Amino acid sequence: MGMKTTAANKCQSHPATPELGLDGIPLFNGAAPAFLDKLKAASSTHDYAKGHVVFMQDDVAEWFYVVNSGWVKIFRQTLDGDEVIIDILPAGTLFGETELFSNHSFANSAEVVQDAKITAYPMSLLRNQISADPSFAVKMLEHILHGQREQTKEIEHRTIMNASQRLGCFLLRLINVKKIGPVVLHLPYDKTLIASRLGMQSETFSRALARLKSDLGMRVRGATIEIDSMDALISYTCSACSNAFPCAED
Amino acid sequence: MGMKTTAANKCQSHPATPELGLDGIPLFNGAAPAFLDKLKAASSTHDYAKGHVVFMQDDVAEWFYVVNSGWVKIFRQTLDGDEVIIDILPAGTLFGETELFSNHSFANSAEVVQDAKITAYPMSLLRNQISADPSFAVKMLEHILHGQREQTKEIEHRTIMNASQRLGCFLLRLINVKKIGPVVLHLPYDKTLIASRLGMQSETFSRALARLKSDLGMRVRGATIEIDSMDALISYTCSACSNAFPCAED
DNA sequence: CGATGGCTTGAGGGTATTCAAGTGACGTGG
DNA sequence: CCACGTCACTTGAATACCCTCAAGCCATCG
Numbered sequence: 352m353g354m355k356t357t358a359a360n361k362c363q364s365h366p367a368t369p370e371l372g373l374d375g376i377p378l379f380n381g382a383a384p385a386f387l388d389k390l391k392a393a394s395s396t397h398d399y400a401k402g403h404v405v406f407m408q409d410d411v412a413e414w415f416y417v418v419n420s421g422w423v424k425i426f427r428q429t430l431d432g433d434e435v436i437i438d439i440l441p442a443g444t445l446f447g448e449t450e451l452f453s454n455h456s457f458a459n460s461a462e463v464v465q466d467a468k469i470t471a472y473p474m475s476l477l478r479n480q481i482s483a484d485p486s487f488a489v490k491m492l493e494h495i496l497h498g499q500r501e502q503t504k505e506i507e508h509r510t511i512m513n514a515s516q517r518l519g520c521f522l523l524r525l526i527n528v529k530k531i532g533p534v535v536l537h538l539p540y541d542k543t544l545i546a547s548r549l550g551m552q553s554e555t556f557s558r559a560l561a562r563l564k565s566d567l568g569m570r571v572r573g574a575t576i577e578i579d580s581m582d583a584l585i586s587y588t589c590s591a592c593s594n595a596f597p598c599a600e601d
Numbered sequence: 602m603g604m605k606t607t608a609a610n611k612c613q614s615h616p617a618t619p620e621l622g623l624d625g626i627p628l629f630n631g632a633a634p635a636f637l638d639k640l641k642a643a644s645s646t647h648d649y650a651k652g653h654v655v656f657m658q659d660d661v662a663e664w665f666y667v668v669n670s671g672w673v674k675i676f677r678q679t680l681d682g683d684e685v686i687i688d689i690l691p692a693g694t695l696f697g698e699t700e701l702f703s704n705h706s707f708a709n710s711a712e713v714v715q716d717a718k719i720t721a722y723p724m725s726l727l728r729n730q731i732s733a734d735p736s737f738a739v740k741m742l743e744h745i746l747h748g749q750r751e752q753t754k755e756i757e758h759r760t761i762m763n764a765s766q767r768l769g770c771f772l773l774r775l776i777n778v779k780k781i782g783p784v785v786l787h788l789p790y791d792k793t794l795i796a797s798r799l800g801m802q803s804e805t806f807s808r809a810l811a812r813l814k815s816d817l818g819m820r821v822r823g824a825t826i827e828i829d830s831m832d833a834l835i836s837y838t839c840s841a842c843s844n845a846f847p848c849a850e851d
Numbered sequence: 852c853g854a855t856g857g858c859t860t861g862a863g864g865g866t867a868t869t870c871a872a873g874t875g876a877c878g879t880g881g
Numbered sequence: 882c883c884a885c886g887t888c889a890c891t892t893g894a895a896t897a898c899c900c901t902c903a904a905g906c907c908a909t910c911g
Contacts, residue, residue, distance in 0.1 A: 427843040488738035
């Protein structure tokens with residue numbers, strides 16, 4: 352856990368707590384204490400190195416997970432060997448929970464991309480609670496629907512935004528607050544990884560960043576980026592999107 | 602309702618019944634009769650001409666809908682005026698139901714693209730039933746999760762498939778069964794519309810179709826397409842996808 | 852009959868990808 | 882301590898793919 356991760360947390364607006372368990376997740380806010388206790392009792396937490404595969408597409412889905420620290424990518428692999436990254440999850444994120452019913456097998460794969468601590472909880476407890484507790488079922492629905500809206504945005508972005516706009520959008524989401532003045536931020540993980548997260552090659556990423564530098568007067572040194580005019584970045588990026596700027600309501 | 606629509610129904614593997622209400626929708630299979638009665642009593646059905654806007658992004662979401670006949674597109678519009686089509690819905694499809702909670706406003710817009718009969722049901726009844734009937738809440742979750750998996754596929758397709766592959770995938774989904782021999786099918790709606798459904802321009806669609814013709818020996822006359830070798834189409838299309846062929850489990 | 856809308860085709864340009872080479876930072880091992 | 886390999890990143894050149902603009906075809910319909 353080097354400087355990079357610390358910087359990441361600062362800019363991701365996720366509190367820099369070393370351990371993020373169930374308590375930080377909105378889905379479980381206000382859940383029955385007995386349920387949470389059962390989950391915690393049945394959980395198991397492990398440290399994994401970069402490269403560890405948490406689950407593969409078509410694996411039987413018996414557990415769902417929480418990222419306590421580090422980063423995990425959710426992706427799919429084609430027969431050709433190409434890979435599409437669906438999302439890259441920061442600490443404090445739930446994953447695998449969407450395979451609740453679906454014939455009990457995962458639709459995506461999950462892999463650690465930066466050394467991570469991950470907690471696994473049995474899916475059966477989640478299923479049971481949904482059937483038993485209507486108010487939790489409602490919270491679960493809200494949780495899933497929120498994820499679905501994020502995915503719809505993703506479709507829009509990959510369809511009509513060009514590379515620099517997608518990158519601009521990524522940067523704006525990192526900042527995530529309405530700041531007018533100059534901003535300094537740090538990229539949370541490797542540029543190569545951001546590139547595939549945004550559905551482009553790393554060369555394209557590099558050129559997109561160069562374009563933002565020249566067009567918007569951004570300064571880049573390694574993973575550190577200085578932005579003079581948020582307004583310029585916002586108008587450059589968000590004009591190609593259906594959401595008004597402070598679009599990250601999460 | 603001309604020849605075109607009839608042909609469409611035949612190939613979409615949706616039964617060609619003139620009226621498709623709640624009863625044909627898996628979500629409501631086995632739902633409490635009292636609930637269904639209440640829904641039907643509170644519903645209102647209307648015919649709409651092509652171009653009618655059912656709801657707009659950010660509208661208050663007080664109703665959800667069922668397409669009884671015709672076609673409805675779900676889309677988003679950017680500040681630039683560009684439009685991204687998320688999906689095009691055939692008869693027998695539910696829509697608008699994903700805005701159950703989300704601050705009660707729609708994240709997408711919906712517009713009739715081929716004269717349609719549409720039934721509206723009050724969202725409040727759906728909300729109530731989910732809170733009151735755990736088994737229905739479970740069905741609702743399954744329904745939403747299924748939709749989310751479809752969207753994930755969509756992200757994958759728009760990220761790594763080229764135009765002809767996306768078109769090939771669209772054709773395969775129309776056929777939707779494991780057929781080995783030659784197949785004749787009819788496009789369900791305008792090519793222009795299919796093009797934007799697949800995230801490409803109509804010119805690109807035309808050229809993609811031409812490419813399938815020359816590369817795979819397909820014959821095209823208007824909206825009628827003859828395919829000699831399903832295997833050739835499948836290997837051409839599905840090698841760029843993470844799903845094995847008969848991927849339409851719906 | 853002209854107008855319209857859906858579709859096709861050609862030409863040109865822009866964006867992203869691929870292939871290739873090169874840089875710089877970092878860690879390992881001699 | 883330096884040599885070396887590795888890895889992330891950058892840059893250039895060539896190419897592939899898709900988009901835009903423009904023209905033209907064809908069927909439908911008033």
